[in-house]
Amino acid sequence: MSEQRITLSELGEPLVNARSAEIYPLPAHKILKLFHPVVSSETARWERVNAEEAHAKGATRISCHGEVEVGGRYGIIMSRLDGTTLTKSTDSNPLNLFRIPLTLARLHANIHTSHTEKLQDVRQVIANYLDRPPMSFLPVSDRELARRYILGLPAGNSLLHMDFHTDNILVSKHDATVIDWATAARGEAGADLAMTYFLFNEAELFPGISKLQEMLYNAFRKFIYRGYERHYKAIRGMSTEEFHATIQRWYLPALICRLAAWEAPTEVERLRRKIKDIISKLPRSEGAR
Ligand SMILES: Nc1ncnc2c1ncn2[C@@H]1O[C@H](COP(=O)(O)OP(=O)(O)OP(=O)(O)O)[C@@H](O)[C@H]1O
Ligand SMILES: [Mg+2]
Structure with a gap:
């Protein structure tokens, strides 16, 4: 814990009230990410470890400057980046939409070519998610089958972000950098x-939007994804088959991760159905038949 002492009243109004934390401005071009009380101190501390490692490996420009406790809440002090999210970068210039795929691909490839021994093994993290309440819809035998599948996936030491999308990228005039390393881990890209x-x-769009808006946003994000995939494969020298096969292999853990860690009400039913379906197709050992 750093020696810095801050009180809630000194912080003033937050810049952003985000899902896991409030973001407050601090002097000297810094911010405080002050976690909501529901976020466990273990989760918040891992975010600091992850963010420091990501910075040390050159995967983000944001540096960490210690931690504080404010009103019983844990907070991380970080350097501040002036700018907007990659999502909002199209507000000032709609043509920025065409730049998003390459920006995403470059940043993601840069993350994956960084290696780490410090972060948690993604297979272990997701296997542990199977014991969380959102996964209790599965019978124990299915959870064990899924655990065996996940722990049997190849090990890896790439840096992984695990929540990589346009809202977790901040863009300034001259560059773009990745933020929000809460879910980061180590493993196969x-x-x-x-x-x-x-x-x-497949993720939910903004709940409450009209059908027309939904169609439009869906078309935008699929357009972005197609370009991102093309650039990512080119940067990493991956064939389409290889790219799709690796996604296929990790699709079940990704769904479990999403359901256990996010629990978006509009996604729950769909995720449960898909997870059940994939597990029903996993090979069962003789004893489990
Ligand atoms: N270092 C930073 N400099 C400037 N703004 C930041 C910084 N870190 C976060 N922010 C602002 O706060 C917002 C939320 O940050 P972050 O994604 O880390 O929080 P979160 O609680 O994990 O968010 P969510 O779960 O909603 O994605 C960002 O979109 C950005 O606007
Ligand atoms: Mg975020």
């Missing part, structure tokens, strides 16, 4: 690719 596949193709 396929785990992160499968999660990004889900986020761009």
